Amino acid sequence: MVTQSPVNVFLLMVFLELVALSSGEFLKHPLLQRTPRPSPSEALSQDIRRLNSLLRRPPAITSPVISGASSGTGQYFVTLHLGSPPQRLNLVADTGSDLIWAKCSACTNCSANYRRSYFLVRHSSSFRSHHCYSDACRLVPHSHDDRVCNLTRLHSSCRYEYSYSDGSVSAGFFASETATLNTSFNRVVELRNLDFGCGFQVAGPSVTGASFHGAQGVLGLGRGDISFSSQLGRHFGNKFSYCLMDYTLSPSPTSFLTIGGDENATVLPSAYVSFTPLLTNPISPTFYYISIQTISVGGERLPVSPSVWSLDEIGNGGTIIDSGTTLTFLAKPAHAQVLAAMRKRVRLPSTAVLTPGFDLCVNVTGLGRKSVMAALPKLTLRLRGGAVMVPPPRNYFIPTAEGVRCLAILAVTAEGSSSVIGNLMQQGFLFEFDRDRSRLGFSRHGCSLSL
The missing domain is CATH 2.40.70.10 (Acid Proteases)
Known part of the structure; x- marks a missing residue:
């Protein structure tokens, strides 16, 4: 997805706590393909809206990538487990944007279908909203109405408003959470203080229409400091890799989004x-x-x-x-x-x-x-x-x-x-x-x- 305007980025030290990994071990996010694909007209419409803006290595993070074709979208999904206890979220893997964000809800007694569509803030003990004066808050764009902190409130939360080229918007609180990830050795690790946008207001075709069906948010992989690849790359190596598998193959193959690795090594000879x-x-x-x-x-x-x-x-x-x-x-x-x-x-x-x-x-x-x-x-x-x-x-x-x-x-x-x-x-x-x-x-x- 293409953001409407560049975001001024300030240096931020992000502290991620995790268990020690063995030599050669890396974290994995599946990148899976689903069929059938969306219709060509749906894919074309989605793209035109988007364009109108416009070996052995140290620990790395990988995850399966899932094609959203079965749910009517030409996007690829990464499953991220966020919160304590972990909540499963399907996020669009996007090298064309920076922000990690998920659709959020503050409900407590939620239906099963509702739970699958949102990140439930009150169900997580590790959710922390950034203060509006924090360094982290400077990394995200804000609406004009939310730029001024309320001086009378000691705990004014950081509000963000992230816009895409077609006018689509994700807005809410910029926060930190614990992410639970699987390693290549089938171990589970916790990643604390992952910065993300908790979107309570989500509007526009790029983030609510047919191209977004099956997703609860976006995993920004761009070059900015707040992207998934940047936050994790500081600790595992500043690189990432993926394969997007042929959607015509059946059964659908699995590949992985990998974050990190030895700076002198490649994923292949x-x-x-x-x-x-x-x-x-x-x-x-x-x-x-x-x-x-x-x-x-x-x-x-x-x-x-x-x-x-x-x-x-x-x-x-x-x-x-x-x-x-x-x-x-x-x-x-x-x-x-x-x-x-x-x-x-x-x-x-x-x-x-x-x-x-x-x-x-x-x-x-x-x-x-x-x-x-x-x-x-x-x-x-x-x-x-x-x-x-x-x-x-x-x-x-x-x-x-x-x-x-x-x-x-x-x-x-x-x-x-x-x-x-x-x-x-x-x-x-x-x-x-x-x-x-x-x-x-x-x-x-x-x-x-x-x-």
Whole structure:
């Protein structure tokens, strides 16, 4: 998800208490895939709203990542157990925002269905709201009405208001809680003083609509100090990795979101990993930017001007890797050439009618999967640093109806907007975000591993 404006970040020492982990042990969050996916029109609508803003290693934290397809969303979920005793929450894994937040309720006698939809504050003995004068409170955006502390109240709580590009808002109290996590050795550890937003007011399509069904909040993985990856990275290594598994596979496979690791090691032997620099945009410091150098279709390099891909001095352009956007969006000049090249080289008949919102659809009726994939042009992205990303055609030609596949690469029309590599294009790759070295590693070899 893309936040509306950058948040001024102040240095904060976050104290996390946990049991000692054995050498080579790391904490795990499952990243699981569910089917069926949402309809293409739902995914497209969700993405357009979002774009309108715009080995052996030390302990690390990992968790399964769950596709939200079965509940009508193109997002991927991470299950986080929060509170004392722990309450299970499904949170959207989002590299495009910073705040960890959950929908909260102050009820005491709650129905079973209500319990599954909210974090129940009064049921946790470890919930602590930050004071409005605290250093922690300075890390989150506030509404104009809540910026001034009430001097007559010794315990004025920190109120936050976090906005997304489509006008969606999560607002409530900025607090700390205990998180319960499982390690790779099937041990349970407690992580205390994890900062998060307790959202008592949640409104807008990004956080309440069809794209959010099945989730109780967002696990921000961005570059800001309040993100999940930043808070845990201070203690386990300032990197994280994940795989987004192919949603067409059945039974649905499991992969993991891993936080931390040895700064000198990668999740795979380096021979299997390609690296490209992560760029910083001071105007939008949350996002993970990479630099596309060239793009090819069917082995032919397209004559896209380098200026189309560049991130300029005022923060325009560039390319964002975003787990919270489903489709892939390219700057208009690049998209026009990709679309023309795909039309020229695809060896399948076009459909009589396009799926709404898509530019190129082909008829695959009666054809096996291998035959379809062989008839679709190969896409190649050459990135800064010499890395080459060659996603399989199923990552960018997706089923939109029975016997129909459409090109899931669309145009960004707004002047100066960034291109976005969405989660469909990322499927089947292991991605490692190494923030200390400011680089992104990726490989097609790692997703089958039980990391």
